[in-house]
Amino acid sequence: MAGKAQAAWDGLNERQRNYMHVLFEHDQAAEEQRAADWASGRTMDDRTPAAEWRWIDVVTPGSTLTSVQRDLAKRDVRDPGVGSTLAALARAGLIEHEEVPRGRGRAVRAKMTRTGRAAVRSAIKAAPGRRTGELADWSWEILVRLWKADGDVIRAGGPAVERAFLDRKPPLAHQHGYPHYTISEAGRDHYRQGWARYAQLYPWVAAPDPEPGADPWPDTAQKALAGLRQAVDAAVAGRRAAF
Known part of the structure; x- marks a missing residue:
């Protein structure tokens, strides 16, 4: 573009x-x-x-x-x-x-x-860095709406929606009479697994974290913090022993 x-x-x-x-x-x-x-x-x-x-x-x-x-x-x-x-x-x-x-x-x-x-044309074709099997920005926005609806029916019709969500195996959504949809279990899995990737591809889409209560620190950071805590505790204990 x-x-x-x-x-x-x-x-x-x-x-x-x-x-x-x-x-x-x-x-x-x-x-x-x-x-x-x-x-x-x-x-x-x-x-x-x-x-x-x-x-x-x-x-x-x-x-x-x-x-x-x-x-x-x-x-x-x-x-x-x-x-x-x-x-x-x-x-x-x-x-x-x-x-x-x-x-x-x-x-x-x-x-x-x-x-x-x-x-x-460029938005439909692909976002920069988009990989095979990843959703376009407009279809990711719809999946976000389906995720937020949490099983409730939303309106999101059009042949492009059917191709993006229903033609997949397994489908990312269930149709309840055109143009009404609910998210499928495969759609939930796609959202969970792809959330971090899509956040990079389409940062303008307000997509909630699928695991908001998850620990944001990686394991390496947690281990480093634990090591620092042990070092501090040992230093404090040594200082107390000196008096």
């Missing part, structure tokens, strides 16, 4: 990253549809530039949810704050956004920048 895209991505919170993933999916779907239409000859005479057809409706007038809002809901992002989130992403240079007249109201739409697409 280019330095600008990396810096912008590192500064995003979980909600903003969810927006970026959803917008990227819609951007790529539009690109694929455009290519398919062109290959079939349906748009041979259509010279509409990408700067226009890449715009994505995020919010439209009325009570009907857009496909972006529905996909965000699958990621458990439903709270207010569309405007502030889009503004933050625009300030980071990852998207453009605007309001346009639509019927009796106004629609909010967004368009990804090249930097935004580069950021998401």
Whole structure:
């Protein structure tokens, strides 16, 4: 990932990253549809530039949810704050956004920048130093949510979630009707065994220590402290014996 895209991505919170993933999916779907239409000859005479057809409706007038809002809901992002989130992403240079007249109201739409697409592509592909079998940052964030839920059901839908969690043998989660999940025993084991490693890979993810009561000192440090304690005790005993 280019330095600008990396810096912008590192500064995003979980909600903003969810927006970026959803917008990227819609951007790529539009690109694929455009290519398919062109290959079939349906748009041979259509010279509409990408700067226009890449715009994505995020919010439209009325009570009907857009496909972006529905996909965000699958990621458990439903709270207010569309405007502030889009503004933050625009300030980071990852998207453009605007309001346009639509019927009796106004629609909010967004368009990804090249930097935004580069950021998401690299985040999806791999984090620096990520090894085979390790989760991407967004899937680690979901596993953290599942761990925190402690067996309760959470919403975290999408084909990517199914591939990351259900296609593993054994699966890291159980599905309770799309898009609801609970953590599996294999998911708990993966969290416990991988927590320290993921803390290095994705330090921006607030993942609780799976063993908060564990002794933080390694065995070598404990032995050194024990040796020092014995030396101090022996010195004190020798001093007392001298008087």
